[in-house]
Amino acid sequence: MRFFAFALTLILLTSPARGDDIFVDNVRGDDRNRGNSSHFSEGENGPIASIAKALRISRKGDRIILTNTGVPYKESITLQGGNNSGWGFSPLTIEGNGAILDGRAPVPPEGWKHVQGNVYCFAPTYKSYHQLYLDDRPATRVAIKDMGELDTLQPLEWCLLDGMIFFCAEKDRGPGSYRLSYTAHRTGITLYEVRNVKILDLTVQGFQLDGINVHSNCYDVELAGITSRGNGRSGVSVGGASRATLTKSLLGDNGTAQLRGEGFSKTEVIESTLLENTAPATFQKDARITIDGQEVNAAPVAETAQVARPLPQPNAPASPLRR
Incomplete structure (x- = not known):
């Protein structure tokens, strides 16, 4: 017992407080770099060009920092398994810094x-x-x-x-x-069997299915400061037995639902806006969704419903999503 306690203490003491930073710049970065630095004068340590490469080289608890270059990141990415997960005290994090992930x-x-x-x-x-x-x-x-x-x-x-x-x-x-x-691209961000993941301050748009799909067996997933717009099916979809939190985010202009849940998933929505401008705010199939502490109990709507021609609204303000 003493040996076990000593070994556990040694593991905790020698584990890093949090993972490394990986810098991504889709204009000036190079996937041959290591991504260890946001600067461009340090050779192979400079930023890499794609989020996909950052996820391939990431380890548990790392932080992937995107440079908002003003040019959308044209990728479809997947987070899967241990290397794309984090710790409770150090989640794997994608910091968008206001960048756009675009699937068109x-x-x-x-x-x-x-x-x-x-x-x-x-x-x-x-x-x-x-x-x-x-x-x-x-x-x-x-x-x-x-x-x-x-x-x-x-x-x-x-x-x-x-x-x-x-x-x-x-x-x-x-x-x-x-x-x-x-x-043209299927899904913006797919999460599968990951733990302790944060995605922050990112716009996801123009994907055929979902902007973000928390697919299955994902736990402690936090989406904060997300704008997910103009996707074919939904802005955010949570399925399987996954657990996700959507905080201070904006979903709208999506095809069949702004937020969808299925399976035994649970989604908590906090201080977020789900615009019903093109489709219902939520779709549920056996899932639980709570919005600011209130559980959504509406019956599911058909996901095949099309958006009807809107009535003309002279001088109406533009949607905040349509920039």
């Missing part, structure tokens, strides 16, 4: 096919959910049940039907004359 890609002009009138279609890789962006903002999406209703699309409106994106151009213009992008 331009729709290639040659990808559009004419359907009828001013309506064109594009076939994305994934066939469900999705968002279409016009000039960096989600375009107006409408509910279309079948091909016979395509003539009801108004200029600059779109729909998702049979896995295809249909877009109505203005008269005498083709879709290639617009700056259109779509949700």
